[in-house]
Amino acid sequence: MKKKYAAVVLLTGVLMLNSCAANNSDSSKATVTDDIKSSGSVFAMDTYMTITAYGQNGKKGIEAAQKEITKLEKLWSVTDENSEIYTLDHSGGTEVPVSAETEELLNFAIDMHWQTKGALDITLYPVLRAWGFTTGEYCVPDDSEISALLECKGVERISVGNGKAYIPKNTEIDLGAVAKGCAGDAAAKALKEHGVTSALLDLGGNIQTIGDAKPDGTKWKVGIRDPFGEGSIGTLAVGECAVITSGGYERFFEKDGVIYKHILDPETGRPADSGLASVTVIGKEGRLCDALSTSLYVMGLDDACAYWRDSVDLEMILISDDGGVYVTEGIAENFSPKVENVTVIER
Structure with missing residues (x-):
């Protein structure tokens, strides 16, 4: 109303x-x-x-x-070669170790995907890159390219638990939709722990x-x-x-x-x-x-x-x-x- x-x-x-x-x-x-x-x-x-x-x-x-x-x-970071997400994205379909912070945020993002009926999807990174939104080299991809890239997405493809994470080859993730919010929570916690x-x-x-x-x-x-x-x-x-x-x-x-x-x-x-x-x-x-x-x-x-x-x-x-x-x-x-x-x- x-x-x-x-x-x-x-x-x-x-x-x-x-x-x-x-x-x-x-x-x-x-x-x-x-x-x-x-x-x-x-x-x-x-x-x-x-x-x-x-x-x-x-x-x-x-x-x-x-x-x-x-x-x-x-x-x-999706661009830092030493980051856990970069390592996961370039793992070639093999399981990789992840920190407790990454495991928790991945599980949260997966849960939010289902809660929002797919409106939040952290596996869209290759599509974003095709549009140039991650690099600043903007272009309009054709329908066939978008369709091919969408075939590789899917939160259900992610497996995470016990300090390890897995995504299949050609699937890539980006935590940009949740990372800053989580960083804000962590920063606020650090401030409070120091008496602020x-x-x-x-x-x-x-x-x-x-x-x-x-x-x-x-x-x-x-x-x-x-x-x-x-x-x-x-x-x-x-x-x-x-x-x-x-x-x-x-x-x-x-x-x-x-x-x-x-x-x-x-x-x-x-x-x-x-x-x-x-x-x-x-x-x-x-x-x-x-x-x-x-x-x-x-x-x-x-x-x-x-x-x-x-x-x-x-x-x-x-x-x-x-x-x-x-x-x-x-x-x-x-x-x-x-x-x-x-x-x-x-x-």
């Missing part, structure tokens, strides 16, 4: 994703220790990541988080927060990107959670007047034509939000809403190709839109 409400909030000085934790002006609510702010960055998983932590343990926490992210990239109770992680648009409020007592403010232009379509106030967005605007190319976007439909091997421009998923677990932001984009509005109604502790902001904004009821009151009308999705 959906209902309409008009936006009545005028946004002034909207904070975008990489500066959400900058406002600590209310000194009456912050202690001297809370006022200590540390920042760090790392380039990993093909994106620039920043971490801002508050408190006396912030610097050590950030260093630990950076090490965790770097470690995971070395495990999951307030932090903001921006992993290339994947936002994760630590603490139900900033040191000044206010909620974290996350700008939701406008998929049709610069700036945001609104601001979301959140506590401790992950806020992860996927959209066709992130990577695309144009040929002969046609725009081809990087999120592929596993059924067709072509850019998903779901009617959605972007999907933002809000929840407690980064890897789940990451996986769902991609798969719900592929599903389209109606199926995404149906999935949400069957879920627990999960919220969404969907933007359609025609500019419609759809917000689930659990976060509607915390979303301050710039557009005039927003549709609230009810259970």
